[in-house]
Amino acid sequence: MLLDSHQHFWQYDPVRDAWITDDMGVLRQDFLPENLKPILDQNHVSGCVAVQADQSEAETHFLLTLADQHAFIRGVVGWVDLRDDDLENRLAYFSSFKKLKGFRHIVQGEPTGFLRDPRFIRGVRMLARYNYTYDLLLYHHQLDEALHFVQQVPEVKIVVDHLAKPSIRTGEKTQWELNMAALSTFDHVSCKVSGMVTEADWQQWKPADFYPYLDELFESFGPSRLLYGSDWPVCLLAANYEQQLFIIQSYLANASAREKEQVLGENAVNFYNL
Numbered sequence: 303m304l305l306d307s308h309q310h311f312w313q314y315d316p317v318r319d320a321w322i323t324d325d326m327g328v329l330r331q332d333f334l335p336e337n338l339k340p341i342l343d344q345n346h347v348s349g350c351v352a353v354q355a356d357q358s359e360a361e362t363h364f365l366l367t368l369a370d371q372h373a374f375i376r377g378v379v380g381w382v383d384l385r386d387d388d389l390e391n392r393l394a395y396f397s398s399f400k401k402l403k404g405f406r407h408i409v410q411g412e413p414t415g416f417l418r419d420p421r422f423i424r425g426v427r428m429l430a431r432y433n434y435t436y437d438l439l440l441y442h443h444q445l446d447e448a449l450h451f452v453q454q455v456p457e458v459k460i461v462v463d464h465l466a467k468p469s470i471r472t473g474e475k476t477q478w479e480l481n482m483a484a485l486s487t488f489d490h491v492s493c494k495v496s497g498m499v500t501e502a503d504w505q506q507w508k509p510a511d512f513y514p515y516l517d518e519l520f521e522s523f524g525p526s527r528l529l530y531g532s533d534w535p536v537c538l539l540a541a542n543y544e545q546q547l548f549i550i551q552s553y554l555a556n557a558s559a560r561e562k563e564q565v566l567g568e569n570a571v572n573f574y575n576l
Contacts, residue, residue: 307350311352311368449485460491466493495530530567
C-alpha cells in the first residue's frame with residue numbers, strides 16, 4: 303500500500319492565495335481531486351491526506367467536503383485558531399467529522415517567538431483530548447523554537463512537515479542535522495519526507511542532492527517515524543509527481559520490504575489513524 307501523507311487542493315483565488323508569487327505561476331490554477339486521482343492511479347498510490355493551505359475554518363470545511371465526495375482522500379489536516387479562547391467548543395464541533403485527523407498552522411510565516419506563545423501551546427495540548435494530530439510547518443531556522451515547543455506538548459502526536467525545509471539548494475545541513483537529531487529524541491515526533499524538491503534548485507536538482515538529508519532522517523527518526531508525502535501541487539514548481547516520488551523510491555531501493563511498507567504507507571495510517 304502506497305499512501306501520500308501530504309498534498310493540497312484549492313480553487314485558485316488571487317487575493318487569498320497571494321503567497322503564490324509571480325515565479326510560481328504554474329500554481330495559479332485550480333487543483334482538485336479530479337486532477338489528482340489519475341496521477342495517483344498512474345503511480346499506484348491508493349490514497350492521500352489533504353492538508354490545509356489557507357488559514358480559515360472555511361478551508362477545513364472545503365477539504366472535508368472533498369473528502370466526503372472522494373474515498374481516496376483518506377484524511378484531512380485542517381485549520382482552526384489554536385489560540386482562540388473558544389477552542390474547546392470548536393474542537394468539540396469538529397469532532398463529528400470522522401475524516402478530520404489533525405490540524406496545522408503555517409508557523410513558517412510567523413514571527414520569532416510564536417512557538418513559545420502560551421496560548422498556542424495550550425491550544426495544541428488541547429488537541430490530545432480529541433486524538434487530533436499536529437502538523438508542524440516551519441523553516442530550518444525555527445528549529446530551536448520547535449525543540450522547546452515539542453517538550454511542552456508531549457501528549458500530542460506531531461509530524462514535522464517537509465524535513466523542516468533545510469537549505470538543500472545551498473547544501474547546508476550542519477545546524478539542521480543537529481536540530482533534527484535532537485527533535486527525533488522525542489518519541490511523539492515524526493517527520494514527513496516531503497516538500498524536498500522545492501527546497502532544492504528548481505531547475506537542476508538531481509536525486510542524489512537529497513540523499514544526505516534522507517540519511518540523517520533515517521539515522522535519527524528511523525523508518526518507523528518517517529512518512530512519504532508529495533506536497534502536490536506545490537512540488538510542480540520543481541518536479542512532476544513521478545519525479546518527486548522517484549527520489550524516495552530510489553533512496554529506498556536497498557531497504558527492506560518492511561521499511562518500504564512503513565515509510566510509503568503504514569506510518570501514515572498509524573500516525574493519522576486512517
